[in-house]
Amino acid sequence: MPLPPRYCQGPRSRPVRDLRRVPSGPSGSDLGPCPRCRPADWLGATVREEGRTPMDTQTARGPSSLGHRIRHRRQALGLRTAEVAERAGLTTDRIEHIESRPFALTGAELLRLAHALDLTVEELTGPRHPANPPRQPMAPVLEPMRREECIVLIRAGSVGRIAYSGIDEVVVIPVNYRYRDELIVFRTAADSAVAQFDLDPIAFELDLFDEGLRDGWSVLVNGLVRPATDAETEATRDHIDTWAGGTRETCMIIEPHRITGRRIRSW
Incomplete structure (x- = not known):
């Protein structure tokens, strides 16, 4: 006798809940059809293999790749981890774990996180680089950011770009940095060109763009660069980890004179 259409007919037959609703319980244990009967696009998964959870297709592409996107989206909204945790009905420790280490999400957690970050599941889990040629956004919006919002993004980051006038050309290089006491601090080699500057003009830029979501932001700092004092x-x-390696013991200070930022939204 055939089962009603609202019942799964696989080996773990049970009622199927409406996947558009987020379970109210903290565990979200009842998340939809059994693994053998889920469609290939269930919760945005594009690959189905026996024994793999829906989020395996995300985490298999690189450690914490989705976690990085969640963290950057939270920072772009100016939210603390505790605020996202409250919105999603999760603990702060769980949000910090998701953002910083490889993880496996339940379907309920994915739905809740997408809602907490003002995104759909497809927007949150979609590819950063779209497979098809990008289409022109229907109504993109370019918004100026307040100085306070720019500072929040600078404080949360660790890698930016400095730009200055060299002997024959403009030089733009990435640097690891820290924001401390309203100053931007970075380390460089003692024999580098920028290490010789003392109250010379410099620009600092920080950005994040997501081609999959077609949005992003950029922050520009104009100011003067000088050697750090002994106390600075x-x-x-010890709080600046330089990715480039080598001996980079000279600390330089950027004194911001003007901080501006812009954000583009297309959703």
Whole structure:
């Protein structure tokens, strides 16, 4: 006798809940059809293999790739981890774990996180680089950001770009940095060109763009760069991890004179 259409006919037959609703319980244990009977696009998964959870297709592409997107989206909205946790009905520790380490999400957590970040599941889990040529957004909006919002993004970051006038050309290079006491601090080699500057003009830029979501933001700082004092060097040197390696013991300070930012939205 055939089962009603609202029942799964696989080996773990049970009622199927409406996947558009987020379970109210903290565990979200009843998340839809059994693994053998889920459609290939269930909750945005594009690959179905026996024994894999829906989120395996995300985490298999690189450790914490989705976690990085969640963290950047939270920062772009100016939210603390505790605020996202409250919105999603999760603990702060769980949000921090998702953002910083490889993880596996339940379907309920994915739905709740997408809602907490003002996104759909497809927008949250979609590819950063679209497979098809990008289409022109229907109504993109370019918004200026307040200085306070720019500072929140600078404080949360660790990698930016500095730009200055070299001998024959403009030089733009990435740097690891820290924001401390309204100053931007970075380390460089003692024999580098920028290490010779003392109250010279410099620009600092920080950005994040998502081609999949077709949105992003950029922050520009104009100011002067100078060598750090002994006290500033002592307070910040151990807190800046330089990816480039080598001997980079000279700390430089950017004194911001003007901080501006822009955000583009197309959703």
